[in-house]
């Protein structure tokens with residue numbers, strides 16, 4: 001049995017990951033700070049899922065949640081860590097609280113989760129971890145100093161975790177999405193309800209030194225979820241410490 005913990009399953013990419021993994025036969029435990037979102041995700045899945053409201057910034061709460069989930073549903077054999085927050089602002093003029101909030105979730109929240117789950121996987125010498133990063137980790141983007149650097153740190157944390165855990169047969173990889181149709185992406189659009197908002201990402205913005213998306217579309221959350229599912233699976237058994245960009249070519253893999 002693959003028992004997978006999906007962290008950040010309350011909406012968007014995390015919800016798509018949960019739905020995709022359920023279809024692939026994973027037994028699921030879902031966590032998110034948003035209880036209503038979690039309930040909605042659980043509703044979209046056939047069969048039993050465990051849900052847990054959890055703020056990943058709280059290390060003790062994360063450790064307690066992992067212990068409870070294992071006690072009730074059994075050992076966690078796979079982790080999909082998707083939770084993240086976004087914000088924009090110039091490096092010189094943005095405020096410190098925004099930087100702290102982004103790093104508290106995207107880096108220290110991730111650290112809390114991989115520590116709690118990784119320790120139990122290490123004891124059992126088995127497991128697979130996928131962390132959802134961002135293509136903004138690999139290419140400088142205007143106004144994304146805090147977000148991009150938090151994702152670059154999260155990426156290297158995950159790759160080094162993969163190095164530390166390889167001796168136990170545990171893999172750790174990153175999926176780095178580009179623009180993906182979720183609430184987080186739509187928060188960047190002038191009108192979040194207008195599908196044409198994606199055109200800006202698709203065509204790019206030379207004034208901001210941003211190329212467009214060569215494949216001519218933004219991602220559907222399911223595109224990201226399929227890659228997460230593959231990397232967690234035994235089909236990827238010889239892949240670890242990698243960052244797989246799922247961005248339609250947007251970074252030209254810079």
Ligand SMILES: NC(=O)c1ccc[n+]([C@@H]2O[C@H](COP(=O)([O-])OP(=O)(O)OC[C@H]3O[C@@H](n4cnc5c(N)ncnc54)[C@H](O)[C@@H]3O)[C@@H](O)[C@H]2O)c1
Pocket residue numbers: 007008009010011012013014031032033034037054055056057082083084085086105109132133134135176177178179180181182183184185
């Ligand atoms: N949508 C995009 O275009 C895009 C692009 C690149 C990377 N990403 C990354 O993909 C991941 C998912 O993004 P999304 O677009 O689905 O965003 P989203 O805002 O739709 O969903 C993020 C989820 O994380 C949860 N979360 C936030 N803070 C939390 C906390 N402290 N504890 C527990 N859960 C928390 C939220 O409640 C939410 O359910 C993020 O890590 C994001 O940085 C998204």
